[in-house]
Amino acid sequence: MLSYAAILLVAFFAAASGQGQAPPSPPPPTRVTGTVIVLHSHGETWNDTSDETDVSYAALFGEGENEKRVRFNLGAVSDAADVVTGDKITFTVRQQAAGQRHRQLLSDPLECDPSSGLCLDAGQATLESAVTAKDFVVDGKPVNITGIILHASVCDTPAKMSLDALRGALFNADQSSPSKNVTLQHYYGTCSYGKVQFLPQNNLVASVSLPCSALYLTTSTGQSVFYNSSACADPELYGWQRDALAQATQKLGVADASPFKRRVLILPYRPACAWAGLAMVGCGVTCATWLNQGSSTLFMPDLFHELGHNIGLQHSYRFSDTGQPIDYGDWTDPMGSGAAANDPFQNKSMVCLSAPVAFKAGWARPAFNLSLAGRVGIVPASPLIVTLPSMHLTDANFLYINVSSLPDFIPSWPGGVPGIPRSNQLFVSYRVKQPAPGFDSGLADELSQKVYVHSYNTTYTLPVRPDINRPELLSTLVAVLSAKATSAKAGGMSVLTQYRLDFGNLPGAPGSVNGLDLQPLVLNSTHAVLRVCYFTVASEDLAEDGCGNAPTPSQPSTSCSKAAQSAASAQPAPSAADAAKPPTAAKPQAPPAAAKAPAAAKP
Template identity: 30%
Template sequence: MSALYVDERKPGCNGFHLQKDFIYFTPNDTDRSTNGSAWRLVASGDNLVEKYKVLTGDLVQLRYSAASPPVPAAATPPASPGGRRMLSDAPVDPIDPIDPGLDGIDVLTGDLVQLRYSAASPPVPAAATPPASPGGRRMLSDAPVDPIDPIDPGLDGIDVLSATEGHEIYTGETIRVKSMVYILSMCGWPASMTVEVRWGGAAQRLFFTGSSNIKDYTSSCSYGKSVYEPTENFIVGNIDVNCSGTVASGSLKYAYDSSTKCDAAEQFAWRLAGDAAGRAAGYGDFMDNSLRRRIIMILPREVKCQWAGLGSVGCGGRFCTVYIKGSTQGDIGVYFHELGHTQGLSHAGKGLVEYGDTSDVMGDDGSSTQGYLCTNSGNMFRIGWNAPLASLSPALTNIASNMGVPGRWLLPATSAADVNFVALNYSFVGVPFPNLFISFRVRADSYDNILSSSNNNRVFVHVFNGTASDRDYNRTNLVATLSSGGIYRSGFADTRGRQDAGGGVRVSVLSINTGVSATIQLCRFTELVETNCEDTIDNDCNGLTDAEDPACRATRSPQLNL
């Protein structure tokens, strides 16, 4: 069994991430030891979190097919009885051990699962023939190892045996974020950030005391529902890590070289060095007794990482990790973005651009300004930070209101209230239709204080088919940014005039009270062109009813004038 660790990519966001997601496995961490992790990369590719439904910390067990393909350059390893092997039986590559036969995962961090591999996987280069273990099992140390690219054949998939219990969604009890922050130097490269006992060091300013800091960022954007306090988040540095060498877990050894790579073995070495320094500094009890602890590693500027930041998705189990490249060590948005991943948030998209929502720190605002950019209404809802003014079904859209006029809504600025958006729940009756989240954002003193001018005092329409659940993998997608007089008209699901499902919706911004609120008008349409011309309803939401609508006038028979 092992703990699942996930890194998520972000290729289009100023180099925040690589062009890939990575899924790593480590031995079972339920004993809470902090140095017993032997890393193994089992999957690498595009958008793995959504594809395989995984989060950091799931407990897993590998399940293999009975027959694996031949191993070139060495004899074929023995098959395990019943087609089962433990993770420790699998061939390991310390550099790029990818398991190409992985068929599917549906797990989160901390789940107990099984892996399923296809019966036919590519051949596995190997250095030597491992001896058979009793009962057909082999230890990882017995397995064939290729230092360049060994593939683990025969994996049929992952089965969740015991799901991790998520605690990253606010349900009435304050979420207390806990972390160890390690500031590292290596390979003759100096630490990218200073640490001082007093509160004047750059690290202390970034996390706690500066004009823009992680502590205030967390409380401001969450309305105080999540907190990042200095009594539960500790900074240790400067920690000098050997440039190269081996890291070991039990009988397993991994070679690493931080002068050239930032891969699994290097990350393992950095974390072990950080944890050792943390214990030496007197934080052992905290490390042993805190669950869902973030381990934040701030690297030198010169490391060869292709990303600015790398974060675990979700934070079940004992810990999750965040890596910050030294060249972005002062960018508070990078930290909050990666910490957002540890809460389970995905990227905030726009159209086909996965990171295109510039109003959300989980997207790409393209700004170098230091300050607080919060998340959109869908992402806030996902982690329990906000609530809707109303959740409207199709039948209620043209009726409900908080202003006394059917379909009319006053939206408060999200900076001023946590009950702040209108949700249109159009998919609950089984007709496929994207759910809409409608909100109003302004630049305030702390909340959203670096919101761009193009997003300031705007109404936002997002598609989000997600829920406030640790196991929800849906992403938000921005479909409209509206100023006063702006109109968004959704797509149309033809349900032949049904009032309880389908149709479409028109969102009109009637007015904006700068910095305070926006007034919108909703109109659900059941036809694209008016055909029911005697029901006193504007069925196509063009503002014209029955005989007023040109479509109705065109279909009427000409009258004979006598």
């Protein structure tokens, strides 16, 4: 098996130097292994839910002067592909066909990369090795982010902000005291409960000047490929990154840039780049992010969002009232559309991650752990009283409900990869806006002191790996609850006083009715008191002391009192290492030193 694309280029084009000779026969297909790059780009309006995420793929072959990046297209199977930046994939490389067109299906003609001249047959690809996300927090072990931030001017276009202003946006002014505004350092430290650190000693900043045009690469046939300031394709993206990094390391006196994993290139606005941000999903050895800066201030949610992709986080969805998943739709999460309200420069307040995304990242863990199918911690017709802390108070902050197991999700690409374990899971959390620049200080007033119900069906496994970019596998906001029915965000989603859903037949549970009823009883500045009921009859008045017998905070029912007492004396939720075991009964927990993950209940 060949290792480098340079060898392949020679095989494809060596005969081209002969003049007046008959064209040679196409070379036979060749197998070659490369490192995959997965890119997410986002529209110029970062949190516009009408925009669709543009996902693109490339494979990196060789090293140094022999390095080649080759785009490939997955067509219709893209939205179910289990691939992230850093995976090793073996491709079949073929001769480009005449009249090449854009590939829509794996059965269609190949899409050939114009810069490298290589044609990768993704339909014949096999996985050699899959990476795990090293920047997820596991068992509370802190993560220190490392990177080089490249502050660029391009051709005759100067950078949008000064280097000092950029440093002020990235790092706290006083490293010995809390920040008075939202820097990237403050954002990470606050929203991760101190588990993720973005420190100036680990993240270098340098100004660079990129030319109007420069050589990107020379093919084996001697063809020169240039990047230029009026375009925004692969030669520009990777040529800019390469040359900016070379300038920065020389300026900074850095002989070896490999310890600095993230390379963030902040460009002055480029009209040819139809995105606000572009980022690699996952981070193998290194990973790149590009920002297309259109203002004189750094739009912090945009940078946090793109670096979230580097960690391995995907987008946060919400369901509309008609049940349609909306990309970027979750207003309570910067991986959705969670920008700070009434903060035009996005530097005084911030919105932290939602409960399921914070859990995936390893930043948050459950305060309570229930299972319907396993009937663990909850039994039919015996409502529980659950007191949830606001997420700003502790990292143990959500109610985890395992409804049932689900069939594995089978990825569409590459062939032969294992299925993705799934469970029907709900994450119930409470969010309260804090004074600036504190936790959730950017929540809109109408979103504060609300209970949020998220669906997130990908089972937590170790080692942690980024999720497949598919709505039914990702965090989705399904309900907003309050003591009074209203609407949120200009009527885009109703605010309910009750979340009630019958899941029907569940594996391991008798009967055809298995449902959940959630109602907020008390919402204050620190906690939400919820009534949680498991019902097994379609009509509430048929249940003995069932969900129709709603307790009140002042006079709880006997069953609720007993359930609350039982929950208070139950065992704590299991750790990620015990993920194969059934979940324990719900109990309020004090945050231990290490983050814990709920187990996926097995019926």
